[in-house]
Amino acid sequence: MAYVNDLMERVVKRNPGEPEFHQAVHEVLESLEPVIQRHPDYITSGVLERMVEPERQIIFRVPWVNDAGEVVVNRGFRVQFNSAIGPYKGGLRFHPSVYIGIIKFLGFEQIFKNALTGLPMGGAKGGSDFDPRGKSDGEIMRFCQSFVTELYRYIGPDTDVPAGDIGVGGREIGYLFGQYKRIVNAFSGVLTGKGTTWGGSLARPEATGYGAMYFVEEMLASRGDSVQGKTITISGYGNVGTYLIEKANQMGGKVVTIGDEYGYVRDPEGIKGEKLDFLMDLWCVYRRPAQDYAREFGLEWVEGCSPWEVPCDIAIPTATQNEVALADAQKLVANGCLCVAEAANMPCMADAVNYFLEKGILFGPAKAVNAGGVAVSGLEMSQNSMRYAWTFEEVDSRLKGIMKEIHRKSSEAAKEYGLGNNLVAGANIAGFLKVADAMKAQGVV
Ligand code: 2IT
Numbered sequence: 001m002a003y004v005n006d007l008m009e010r011v012v013k014r015n016p017g018e019p020e021f022h023q024a025v026h027e028v029l030e031s032l033e034p035v036i037q038r039h040p041d042y043i044t045s046g047v048l049e050r051m052v053e054p055e056r057q058i059i060f061r062v063p064w065v066n067d068a069g070e071v072v073v074n075r076g077f078r079v080q081f082n083s084a085i086g087p088y089k090g091g092l093r094f095h096p097s098v099y100i101g102i103i104k105f106l107g108f109e110q111i112f113k114n115a116l117t118g119l120p121m122g123g124a125k126g127g128s129d130f131d132p133r134g135k136s137d138g139e140i141m142r143f144c145q146s147f148v149t150e151l152y153r154y155i156g157p158d159t160d161v162p163a164g165d166i167g168v169g170g171r172e173i174g175y176l177f178g179q180y181k182r183i184v185n186a187f188s189g190v191l192t193g194k195g196t197t198w199g200g201s202l203a204r205p206e207a208t209g210y211g212a213m214y215f216v217e218e219m220l221a222s223r224g225d226s227v228q229g230k231t232i233t234i235s236g237y238g239n240v241g242t243y244l245i246e247k248a249n250q251m252g253g254k255v256v257t258i259g260d261e262y263g264y265v266r267d268p269e270g271i272k273g274e275k276l277d278f279l280m281d282l283w284c285v286y287r288r289p290a291q292d293y294a295r296e297f298g299l300e301w302v303e304g305c306s307p308w309e310v311p312c313d314i315a316i317p318t319a320t321q322n323e324v325a326l327a328d329a330q331k332l333v334a335n336g337c338l339c340v341a342e343a344a345n346m347p348c349m350a351d352a353v354n355y356f357l358e359k360g361i362l363f364g365p366a367k368a369v370n371a372g373g374v375a376v377s378g379l380e381m382s383q384n385s386m387r388y389a390w391t392f393e394e395v396d397s398r399l400k401g402i403m404k405e406i407h408r409k410s411s412e413a414a415k416e417y418g419l420g421n422n423l424v425a426g427a428n429i430a431g432f433l434k435v436a437d438a439m440k441a442q443g444v445v
Pocket of ligand 1: 373
């Protein structure tokens with residue numbers, strides 16, 4: 001479609017050297033072709049042009065002092081992409097690969113993901129090229145304090161509510177929150193993922209992993225199947241992966257791999273019981289490599305390969321962007337994999353996604369599959385506004401309801417536009433329509 005091609009060309013030209021951002025925008029624009037064909041007013045109102053340009057981008061210096069007494073300078077980012085349906089909302093990523101293109105791709109995806117949850121949250125993302133690996137507690141604290149000393153002026157409980165992502169968990173949220181509270185002299189719901197004694201929601205740590213499994217169960221149910229008895233491969237073992245394993249086990253599934261950037265461990269008996277207890281702390285507490293799991297339980301460590309070569313019924317990438325290439329997708333399909341669900345953000349490369357769709361694999365896109373995390377963040381904001389806290393069961397049952405709804409909305413949108421069971425297009429369309437209609441209603445802003 002000429003309009004879409006032309007807009008995509010302008011996005012590439014205007015945002016040079018940001019391939020991840022181009023990839024994320026391209027996927028959404030492609031999905032929207034049938035929508036704009038049917039409703040040309042999305043072109044004339046300039047909604048698409050506005051949507052691909054962040055409302056605000058903040059880049060700042062983060063100076064701090066390491067344990068050796070040396071001054072270190074990192075770069076901080078916050079991209080406030082879209083506030084049409086609520087305050088900016090999205091995580092912070094601390095990882096050496098972070099640059100503006102990564103934060104823009106994540107912020108762009110967050111717009112649609114947040115809309116899909118049905119909760120009033122706009123889209124944003126932030127972070128730093130700071131590497132938390134090998135840093136002491138004191139170094140992490142001083143970095144977080146410096147980061148928020150600059151960021152605080154741009155965020156707030158009704159403006160922008162950050163949370164965690166890769167490299168940012170409960171400990172980091174604590175240091176960020178403490179410094180923010182000290183600066184503004186107010187106890188507020190400015191961050192989510194807080195500890196439960198200081199405004200956090202029960203079930204927020206579990207939310208992304210549990211939510212992904214609730215979504216997978218919905219996908220399988222659409223074909224009269226279930227997680228019971230299925231063999232599952234995953235790639236990470238952080239916050240998302242560990243709780244995903246816990247829920248998969250409860251559903252009668254068996255998770256047989258975890259991995260990191262260096263390789264993977266295969267555990268044919270399944271990661272369960274005391275092995276899962278060990279794994280829970282491995283990254284989230286000790287920041288130790290995946291190979292330690294293999295060593296601890298006498299399992300094989302496969303260096304330099306990814307778990308996608310292991311036969312499975314369900315593959316769930318839980319690590320990071322572009323971790324599943326076309327060759328991985330071909331191996332998965334050849335080995336009889338029937339369902340792929342993206343629990344990380346944009347883990348499958350575009351040609352891998354197209355391959356899964358061509359082959360009729362049940363494919364769950366990240367914006368839908370991993371929306372449980374931000375959904376419970378939204379519930380944390382609600383509880384903070386009420387100055388009240390729900391029980392674990394209350395939050396978990398709302399999460400389950402939200403994931404079911406996201407599946408229903410995505411598959412209905414796909415059907416409405418004649419796209420069969422294409423949940424990639426369905427999720428993009430359902431998220432887009434909510435945000436686009438709010439933008440149109442609010443005029444050219
Ligand atoms: O990618 C994500 O949705 C997150 N990292 C969670 C964002 C949030 O605000 O809870």
